[in-house]
Amino acid sequence: VLVGDGESIKKMLRSVLQSSKTGVSVSSLQSEYRGLCGEFIPLKKLGYSKLEDYLRSIPSVVRLEYCMGEIKCFAAVCQETAHIAELVARQKSSKKSGRSQLVNCRMRFKPSNPYMLNGRRHTSSLRQPSSADASNWIANYSRPHRANYRGCSASGDYSLYNEELVQSRISQLLQNYCSGLWLSKLPEVYSEMFSQKLHPQTLTDVEKWTDICVVVKPCGTNRTDCLIYPPLPPSPSTVPRHNTTPPTSVRQRIKELLSKNSHGLWAHALPKLFMETYKVPFPDHILDNLSLLLDICTVEYPIPHNKKKAILYICNTADMEATDSQQFSRHPLPSGLEVVGAVLPPPLVPPSEQYPSVLITDAKSSNTVTIRYVGESYSNAQEAMEEAMHSFYNQSSSHHTRSNPVVGQLVAVRGEDGDELARAQVMEVMGRDKVKVYYLDHGFSVETSVTNLLELHQDFLSLPFQATNVRLAGLETFSSHPLVLSSLDKLAVGKILLMEALEPCQQGEMPVVVLYDTSQDDDVNINSTCLKALQDKTMNNPLTVNATYQDVCVTDVCADGIIHCQLPSRGAARLSKLLEETEAIFASQVTSESLVSRPFSGKFCLARHKGKWSRVEITTMYGNRVMEILFIDWGVPATVEVTALREFPPLLLQKFVIIPPQATKCRLADLAVPQGDWSPEAVLWVKEVVLRSEDCKMKVTYSDWLVYMYLFIGTDSQQLEKSINYQLAQSELWHKLTTRNNNNTITSSNSSMDTGITPGQNMDVFVPVACHPGHFVLQQWQDLHKLVVLMGEMILYYNQTWQTNTATDVKKGDVYAAKIDKNWHRVQVKGILTNGLVSVYELDHGKHELVQRSLLQPLIEEFRQLPFQAISAQLAGMTQQQWTEEAAMLFRNHVENHALVAQVESVQELSEVKGELWERRLTVYLVDTTVEARDLWIHSIIADISGDLSSAA
Missing domain, CATH: 3.30.420.610 (LOTUS domain-like)
Structure with missing residues (x-):
């Protein structure tokens, strides 16, 4: 070393x-x-x-x-x-927020989860002060003790341990922390409240005081800390016999379901999933006492004041400390050959970005796609090394060639023009003068003369080999199909793309990924595009202009005027039979094998539509548990949890894939869509007329990717006056560009408790918005995982209800739920414009947006429990009030979308409403602790640059 x-x-x-x-x-x-x-x-x-x-x-x-x-x-x-x-002591990881830094300037940035560090979960990589102390006390004192045992302490000034008194005080303390308190903060809060230090033994004992409190380890986080809650309310239905451990068979089945949902499963979803999977009822008493499952899973309560909503995570029984053999095992090379020789470079470590840029160098199959990472530590480092190799091997003629190469041997290879040098591995000795070598940094093989092979000096083995193999998700069964290989060659090979690595990835498993091309106007999902290439287009009847089609089924009417229709075809008939077979298979199946354990954008699978299984494509992922899907044979979007999805039966997969989607996108001809979307009344009017019609015909006037047509209901006549097009155009509804408002006034109260932010306090924070040092927005890191869970719940609720709800009365200053970029946010209305747009402020992210009035919905009480997360702040230690563009840009680059430590200097109330985070303005010092060996105090950097700019002026 x-x-x-x-x-x-x-x-x-x-x-x-x-x-x-x-x-x-x-x-x-x-x-x-x-x-x-x-x-x-x-x-x-x-x-x-x-x-x-x-x-x-x-x-x-x-x-x-x-x-x-x-x-x-x-x-x-x-x-x-x-x-x-x-x-x-407050920092758990030195990783930085994963955001793609693309080399190809033509490519558009694909937004990643700002809270996801290194492609992992969204949870904290920083920890509160003194959390190490709490975790170490727990580790050190996890042994039997007497009630009045007096443990040793660092300072020796703890009073005699009175267990009953401590229990009473903790019970009293937790009444003020219904949404949970980090265990590491308990000694500090206890000391402030009772003016006496908390005995260290308490941090071990609290886990046993189940009648006083509940201690939960937030699973999936990088924290060693735990959350402590008040006890769950007793359930009247609980009887003593239910306190016994569930049968082994039930426990094993629960464990199977949780292993299929490694990112967590809502406890309330367990009974239905259990019944659907194993065809037997779930023992409901288990939900009343989740502690019965603590040996096979961990429990998290992410929503404050609601102990009925819990997330279960499978316990990770694997040893967290990998052995040396695991850490330094030889990773297989893309060449597929073992290395002849004792010296190997270190394994290639993927970049920290959620969507890194990669160059696709080869695709033997979708299960063996060779990539190179693009970036400073990868392609740039490799180019610098090859320049050093060129200089090294050209300095002296004493570097002997490899006259007797051996398969698997590492060599340096000189290019045919004599200028280029690269690292390679001998793949095949083709004769006395010719060999086939694999370029380990470029990911392809060539034939070359033996005279071009040189001994590879050990100085050039410090950089990992840059080429590595990945497997494309969703294409495993068709990995070598000619149409898939042709699509990969056309869409991917030789291009720089964005790559998303999926979880979970087992030890030693080749990474499973999704590739995206973002260089065009619309993102192209390479995986799903390759799968769609297998579809047999002849199974759908071609549409002819001026032809009339009978037995048309209208399946959905969208607000943008798109109408989805199903037409009789060979594909529709075959699909109907396959779905009947699938219903029979799932009805007789008693296994968890069909559950979807690795969802991703672009995946094809099954979900229930109107009580029957139907084909879907995942279009948007909201975290790992909630996703938006499209029923591809109905044109109907939906938001579901991952537990609602099923894999295709393996024996029917190929038959399902070749059938094209049966939903045809249409638009009513001669009917100009007004600016914006159709009004809700117009959409409802069309739905009531056409969705349940059994005698529907369509006449095609133009056909491309979007079919323009006249729609006729219950008439043999094809006169335009009889069409739905004409009836809608003549109706009063069509001329209404704004919707009627009802009078359901929504108050803007938020029942959050006092946040307890005080001067001198240190907090782990995330900065979602930074304008300049005089104004930026903070989020408290410890509550961000609760916000992500809350937003997932809001997506499920509002995506299923908002299109059927009546129009919402919108008032300036009130709080609502608003749909912004496919997510639902908690917002406050700042202004109402005459063109149907509303100016809103995101109360959890601190951003100002303009949204359509129709995208606002009442914020129900359940989604008001978590305090609003956006905290307005200004940088402490600064004297000036005006900021140059250069200083503001430097500040944004250092803090925006970064996890930092904030030291509170002062707290200013902005309104008469006290105790609300969003009604406060903090003055804080910001510290970047991710830099090796030193802390960066942001105000010092800004002061230096401001001074330089003033001098220059």
Whole structure:
């Protein structure tokens, strides 16, 4: 290992240890280190086989002590880095927010989840101050104890442990924290409320006081901390016999369902899913006492004041500390050959972006697509290395050629023109003078002369091989189909695309991905486009202009004037039979195999429509549990949870895929659509006339990707005066460009409790909006996962109800739910324009938007429980009030869409309404703790640049 790397590891290790005053157990040190650095301590590279041996070799960094039967690690005193310890204690990961930085300037940025770091879940990578102390106390004291046991403490000033008194006080304290309190914050809040320190033993005992509180570990987060809630209200239906452990068969089936839903399953969805999957009722008493399942799953209560809504996560029984063999196992090369030789470069680590840019170099099949990452640490680094190789091999003629190459051997290859040099692997010896080699950084093979092979110097083995293989999701069964390969060659090979890696990905499994081409006006999902290439277009009848078609079924009417119709065809008849077979298979199936465990945008699967299974395509993902789908044979969109989806039966998959969608997109001819969408009355009028009609005909006037037609109901005449087109054009409804308003006034109250933000407090925050240092918006990091869950619930509720609701009375200053970019947000109306648009402020994200009046809905009480998350703020430590464009841009680049630490200087109330986050303005210092070895105080950077600009002026 390089000397610089070794020193860097020591520095990061010291930071980990300094974040915990009570020390870190040797058994948990690797996971703590990984939480901060994103990787384990590379013992083999450092020349050690055991962690303890390495720790004993660096006494200047680590001090080892035996405490209560285990080895504890403490930071050795070091003045050089002591100043960063406090903020490191609040930081769990040094990763930055994943946003694509595209090399191809023609490509449009694909929005990623701003809260998702390194392509993982949206939950926190920062932790509250002192969370390490709480987790370590729990680890150290997880053993039997007496009620009045007096434990040791760091300061020795704790009073005698009175368990009954502490229980009474915690019960009283939690009445003020109905939406939960981080366990790491409990000592601080306890001390402030009762003017006495909380005994450390309490942090262990609270998990056993189920009648006093409920302790929950938020699963899927990067936090080691837990949430503590008031106890669940007792259920009157619960009887003593239900407190027994559920039968083994039930527990095993619940475990199967949770493993299929690795991103979590709503507890209230479990009975229906259990019944549909296993054809037996779910023991409902389990929902009244979820603690019966705590040995197979963890429980999270994401919605404040609502203990009836819980998310269950499968317990991760795998050892978090991977063994050395796992960490340094040899990754298979894209060439498919083992390497002959002892020295290998490190494995390629994917970039942190959620949608990284990749160059597709080869596609042998959809299961073996070779890519190269594009970016500074990848393609740029590889080009720099090849320039160094060119200089190195041209300096001396003493570098001998590989006269006797061996298959699998690593070599340097000189190009035919003699100028280019690259790393390669010998694939085949074709004769005495010719070999076939695989370019390990470029992902393709060529034939070349033996005289072009050179010994690969070990200096050029420090950079990982840049070419790697991935598998395209949804195409596994058709990976080598000629039509799929032809589509891949046309759409992907040789192009720079965006790539989304799907989860979960098992140890050693080739990454499963979705590719997107965003260089055109509309994004192209490469995976779904390749699958659609298999469709047999002859199964649908071709439409002829001026021809009339009978037995037409209108399946949906959209607000933009699009009408979806089904026409009789060979494909429709075959699809009907396949769906009947599917109903029979699912009715007799008692297994979880058909559940969708890896949903992604563009996936084809099944969901119920009007009580029967129908084909769908996932069009939009809202997190991992909620998604928008399109019934492709009906043209009907819907928002569902992943538990509503099923995979195609494997034996019928190919038959399903070749049938084209049966919903034909049409528009009524000679009927100009007014500016904007049809009014809700017009849509309802057309639906009432055509959706239930059994005698429907259409006459085609123009046919392309959109069919223009005249629609006739219940008449043999084809006179235009008899058409639906004419009737609608002559109706009064067609001339109404605005909708009527009803009088359901909605108040803007928000029943949030006091947030308790005080001067001097340190908070982990996310900055969604930054205008300049005098105005930006904060979100408290610890509540962001609750916001994501809430928005998922809002999408489910409003997407299913808003089109059937009557028009909403919109008033300035009131709070509503608004649909913005396919998501539903909590907003406050700032102004009402005459053109049907409404100016709104997003109360959770701090952004101003213009939306159609028809996209506002009443914000029901259930969605008012979580306090509004956007907090207005200004930067502390600044004296000026006016900001130059350069200073504002520098500030935005440093803080917008970043996770930071905020130190509160002052809190200013902006209105008479007290205690609401959105009614406050904070003055804060912002600190970026992701930079190695030092903290960046943002106000210092802005002050420096402002001073330079003033001097220049």
